[in-house]
Amino acid sequence: MSPALRIGLPLGALVVILIAWETAVRATGTAGLVPSPVNVARAGVALIADGTATRALAGSLQRVLIGFCVAAVIGVPIGLAIGTAPTLDRIFRPVLDAMRSVAPIAWIPMAILWLGVRGDAALFVVAYAAVFPFILNASDAARRVDGSLLAAARSLGAGRALTFGAVITPSALPFLFTGARIAMGFAWGSIIAAELAIGIKVTGQSRAVAGLGQLMVETLYVRRDVDALVFYMLMIGAVSFLIDFGMRRAQIRLMPWTLR
Amino acid sequence: MTVAVLRLAGVTKTFRAPRGGGDVVALSGVDLDVREGEFLTVVGPSGCGKSTMLSLVAGFAQPTAGEVLFQGQPVLEPGPERGVMFQDYALFPWRTVMGNIEFGPYALGVGKAERRGRARELIQLVGLEGFEDRYPHELSGGMRQRCALARMLANNPTMWLMDEPLAAVDLQTRIILQDELLRLWGDGGSAKRSTVLFVTHGIDEAVLLADRVVVMARRPGRIKAIVDVNLPRPRAAQRSSPALAELVGRVWDLIRDEAVRAIAEETN
Amino acid sequence: MSSALRRVATAAQPMIGIAALIAAWQAASVIAANPTLAPPLGAIARQIAAMASTDLLNDVVASLVHLLLGYGCGAILGLVLALLAARSEWFAAILDPYVEFLRPISAIAWIPIAILLFGVGRGVPVFLIFYASLFPILVSTLDGVRSVDRGLINAGRALGASRRLVVTNIILPAALPSILSGARLSLGVAWVAMVAGELVGADAGLGWRIMWYQEFFSMDGVMATIVVIGAVGWLLDALLRALQRRLLAWSPTTGARG
Secondary structure, eight states, X not given: OOHHHHHHHHHHHHHHHHHHHHXXXXXXXXXXXXXXXXXXXXXXXXXXHTTHHHHXXXXXXXXXXXXXXXXXXXXXXXXXXXXXXXXXXXXXXXXXXXXXXXXXXXGHHHHHHHXXXXXXXXXXXXXXXXXXXXXXXXXXXXXXXXXXXXXXXXXXXXXXXXXXXXXXXXXXXXHHHHHHHHHHHHHHHHHHHHHHHHHHHHTTTOOOOOOHHHHHHHIIIIIOOHHHHHXXXXXXXXXXXXXXXXXXXXXXXXXXXXXX | XXXXXXXEEEEEEEEEOTTSSOEEEEEEEEEEEEETTOEEEEEOOTTSSHHHHHHHHHTSSOOSEEEEEXXXXXXXXXXXXXXXXXXXXXXXXXXXXXXXXXXXXXXXXXXXXXXXXXXXXXXXXXXOTTOTTOOGGGSOHHHHHHHHHHHHHTTOOSEEEEESTTTTSOHHHHHHHHHHHHHXXXXXXXXXXXXXXXXXXXXXXXXXXXXXXXXXXXXXXXXXXXEEOOOOXXXXXXXXXXXXXXXXXXXXXXXXXXXXXXXXXXXX | XXXXXXXXXXXXXXXXXXXXXXXXXXXXXXXXXXXXXXOOHHHHHHHHHHHHTTTHHHHHHHHHHHHHHHHHHHHHHHHHHHHHHHHOHHHHHHHHHHHHHHTTSOGGGGHHHHHHHHOSSSHHHHHHHHHHHHHHHHHHHHXXXXXXXXXXXXXXXXXXXXXXXXIIIIIXXXXXXXXXXXXXXXXXXXXXXXXXXXXXXXXXXXXXXXXXHHHTTOHHHHHHHHHHHHHHHHHHHHHHHHHHHHHTTTSTTTOSOO
C-alpha cells in the first residue's frame, strides 16, 4: 500500500465521521447538550487562550513527574535486588503480586487521610501505580543479563566495576527504559483518575489545587460544559500519545542496540 | 524410466529487493527434467537459488517466467502428492509427534482410526516408538528430523521435496539419517520408488545419495552442470569407494570458484 | 542445613514475605496509635468477617458482573478487529492510527464522559472495563497473527490443508500464546478500571463499597475492602495463569514438562 493511501484512508474516515457528527448535532438542534466538533474546537481555543487548560495541565504534569521519580527511586533498587537474589524473589514476589492486585485508585480514601486533598494524595496514587512496572522490569533486567557475556568479560580481564559498567548496565538499560515507559503511561493514567476521584470528593467545598482531573469534574458537575469536557479528553489523549511516542523515540535514539 | 515426472522449462524467478535497489534474479532460465523414481540432488553456493527452485516445485511461489510442470500439469499450489521436508523441520509446536504425523491425512479427511494406524506405522518405521506423545521441543534434533520425515511420508507423496533436511544435526546423526533415508526410499530394492528432489550444500551427501547431481551457479541462479552418478546401489556400502571420492572431487571443481567468490562477497 | 530442612525453608519463603507485610502494617498501626489513620489488623479482620456475613457476596457479584460484561465485550471486539485487520490491509490502515491514538489514553480518563453518557450506574464501570480490555488483546492478537512462522503455514499447505484448516489449525494455535498474554494484560488493566469506575460512577460493586465506607468514615471498612479487592484480583489472575499453563503445555517457555 502506498504511503499516501496509508495516511489518506484514516484521515478520510476521520473527516467523514466529523462531518456526520456535526451534521447530526445541527440537525437535531442539540448543540450545547451534546458536544459537536466545531464547538469543541471553539471551547479549546478559549480554554487555551485564557490559560485554564494549560495551568491545569501543568499542575497534573508536575505531579506525574514527581510521582514517577519517587517510583523510580523506590522501584529500581528493589527490582534489581529481587532480580539478582532468588531468595529475595521468593520472599517478596507474593507481596508484590498481592499489592499489585489492588487497584491504585482504591487507596484514594486512605491517601486523602494520610496526605490531604491538596495534591499529595494524588501523588501517592501515581507513585503506587508507577512503582510496579519499575520493579518488574528492573528484576527482569537483572535476571536476563547474559551469562556468557559476563564470562567473556571476566575472561578478558574485566573487574567488578568494569563488568558492571560495560556489560550489566548496557544490557539492563533497555529493560529499565521499557519499565520507565510503562510506568510513565500508568502515572499519567492514574493522575487523572486520582484527581477525578479527589475532585468528586471535594467539589463545591474548596477550590483544591487543580489538575486536569479536578477541572474535568468541575466542568461536568458545576459548569456543565460538554464541549470543554470533550476538549479535555482530547488533550489527555494527545499528552498520552506524546509521552508514549517521545519515550519510544528516546529509546531508539539512546539505545540503538535495542532495535529489533 | 524415461518419463519426465517433473519438468522445469525456462523457469525464471525474480524478487523485489527489500529496500528499493531493483530486482534480484534468483533463478534464470532453468531447464530440468526429472525422471520418475529418480533421486536428484541439487548443490551450489549459498544464493544460487536452489531453495527457490524447490519452493516453486512445492507450489509455495509461482515462477516469474517459464513453467513448472508436474505430471504434465502446471504447478499452481501445494499438493499432497508433493511432500515437503523443511530445513528447520517446521513441525507444529502445539502438536505431539503423533499429532504432527497425522496432520496430513487429517487435512485430507482421512478417518481417525485409519490415520492413527498409518501414523503408528510411520512412527515405527522411523524409530520414534515411545515418543508419540512428546511435543517437538521435547525431542532431540535427530528425533525432530525423523518426525518431519514421517510427517512428509504420511500422505504417501509420489515426490519428495527436501530442503537441506539434514543440515542442522551433527555429523554422526547425519550419517545415520542418510542411511535411513535411503532405506525408506527403497535403495537397492526393486519396488517402485518415489522421485526425490533433495537440496543440500554437502557435496559428499549429494553424490552419495543421488542418481544425478545438479550443480548450480549464482548471480543469476542457473544450472551449471548435471553430473551422473553411476555407482551401484545400495549406496550405504559405497561410502568409502574411490569412485565416489572421484565424483565428489569433480563436483567440487565445478563449484569451487563460485563458492570462493560467494564467501568473498559475504565478508565484504 | 539438611536438605529436608532446606526444602521446608524454601517452601516457607513466600509466607515470610506476606507475614512481614502484615507485621509491618500492625507495627505502623501501633505506632500511629490512631485506628482511623491505620486500622489495626484485628479491626480489619473483624470487618472482613462482618462483611462476609452481610454484603460481601453482593459486592463481589456486582463487580464480577461489571467485569464479565465489559471484559467479554472488549475481548471479543478486540479479537474480531485484530482478525479483520490481519485479513485486510485496508482495514488495518484505517484502524491503526486510531488504535495508536486511543490506546495510550487510560480508560480512567474517560470517567467524566462515561458519567455524561451513562449516568451513575452500571454503565460507567462496564464502559471503562470494556475500553481498558479492548486494546491489549487487540494489539497482542494482531501481533501474534502477523508473526506466525511462514514455514508452518507452508508446511500445512504442503500437507494438503485447506484455507480454513490453516486458520483454525495453524494460525490460531500459533497466535494463542500472544492472545492469552494479551488476555491476562487486559484483565489486569480491566480490574483497575473496574475499581475506578465503581469508585466514582457506580451504585454497586467493591469500588463503590470503598466510597460507601468512607462516607461513614469507617477506615476498617475501607481497608477490608482493599484487602478483598487485592485477593479477588489475585485470584482472577491466578485463574488465567492456570489456563495459560493448561493451553500452552506444548510451548517450550510455558510447558510444564521438559
